[in-house]
Amino acid sequence: MTDRNLLSGPEPEPARDAGHPEPPERVGFFTDTSVCIGCKACEVACKEWNAVPEDGMALSGMSYDNTQGLGASTWRHVAFIEQRVPAPEGRTELPLAGNTQPDPVTPPEAASEDAATPGELRWLMSSDVCKHCTHAACLDVCPTGSLFRTEFGTVVVQEDICNGCGYCVPACPYGVIEQRPDDGRAFKCTLCYDRLGVGQEPACAKACPTESIQFGPLDELRERAALRVDQLHEQGVEEAHLYGHDPEDGVGGDGAFFLLLDKPEVYGLPPDPVVTTRxxxxxxxxxxxxxxxxxxxxxxxxxxxxxxxxxx
Missing domain, CATH: 1.20.5 (Single alpha-helices involved in coiled-coils or other helix-helix interfaces)
Structure with missing residues (x-):
């Protein structure tokens, strides 16, 4: 069943709209990038539990980010983004949330008092994943029913039904879905559907050592995320904001949303995603x-x- 819901009015219930008469609470991910340490434990746990093939074994020499992006064999991707932050006037260093290290080129004692002098080098790290959209275009275009909405509100690909047509690939506004070159079938995160069915949390959230990846009922996660943003603002981290949490956005809100410390496009995310089949x-x-x-x-x-x- 496809998601043909209007992008207005009361917040939709994806599982019920997909034909599940008495679904449990919708669940999802809240990823707090301000505490991500880039350990890639989530990537490893995802591959191990879901038997995802190896990917990204060759380092480019340009970044520690060996997997580079989400794909058919990378269902969790930890982005490494280096930024040299301008120092504020009268200071040579800028306090940052998350992970920082001293400027390796211009040490603080040698820095100019000029406001344009670079400050610290900071890492923006974020574990990206399929967004399990409220209005999922991939469901609309799948001709075989390989993609379906689960009772938990998540979106899953049934690999034994996928015919490799590839319609879902351009339909995704986030560029999440990819086909494997050896057989043409599409693959992506299932939010560990098999684990959810027996009351367990997804493998990536279980493995995260800093609780950057948080799993639970979506409404609870939204409340928790709003409190976290307020906390960071009180600490002076004004750039902290949520991405993908709003049911009024172009995809009806995401089942996996993020706390970011910079613009979405810095993390490789579209600033205004829109369901492509609207x-x-x-x-x-x-x-x-x-x-x-x-x-x-x-x-x-x-x-x-x-x-x-x-x-x-």
Missing amino acids: DLPAMWKHAGTAALSLAGGMALAFALAGRKRGTR
């Missing part, structure tokens, strides 16, 4: 109208042709 109902309506008009025109043409033959 215009499908109107398109089908216009196509139906055009088909009826064409059929009517053809019927009229045949009728006129028959009348002409009858008058001869």
Whole structure:
């Protein structure tokens, strides 16, 4: 069943809308990037539990980020983003949340008092994953039913049903889904559907040593995230904000949302994601109208042709 819900009105219930009559609470992930240490324990746990093939074994020499992005064989991806932060006026260092290290090029004692002098080098680290969108375009375009909405509100690919058509790949506004080159089938995070079914949390959240990845009922996670943002603001980290939590955004809110310390595009996330199939109902309506008009025109043409033959 596809997600053809309108992006307005009361917040939808994806599992119920997908045909689950009495679903449990919707669950998901809240990833607090301010405490991510880039250990990649989540990547390893995901691969081990889900038997995901190896990926990203070759280091580029440009970054510690060996996996580079989400894909068919990388369902969790820890991004490493280096930033040289300008020092505020009158200071040579800038207090930061998260992980920092001294500037290796310009030590504080040698830094100029100029406000434009670079301050510390900070790492922005974030464990990315499928967003399990409220309005999931991948569900809309899948012709075989390989993609389905679970009773927990998550989105899962059934690899034994996938025919490798690839329609879901461009449909995803986040670029999460990818096909494996050896057989063409699509793969992505299942939010450990098999573990959820027996009351366990996903492997990545279980393995996270800093609780950067938090799992639970989505409503509770949203409340917890809002409190965390307030806490960081009180500590002077004004750039802290949430991404993907708002049910009024272009995908109806994400089942996996994030606390970020910079703009979404810095982390490789679209600033304003929109469900790519939002215009499908109107398109089908216009196509139906055009088909009826064409059929009517053809019927009229045949009728006129028959009348002409009858008058001869």
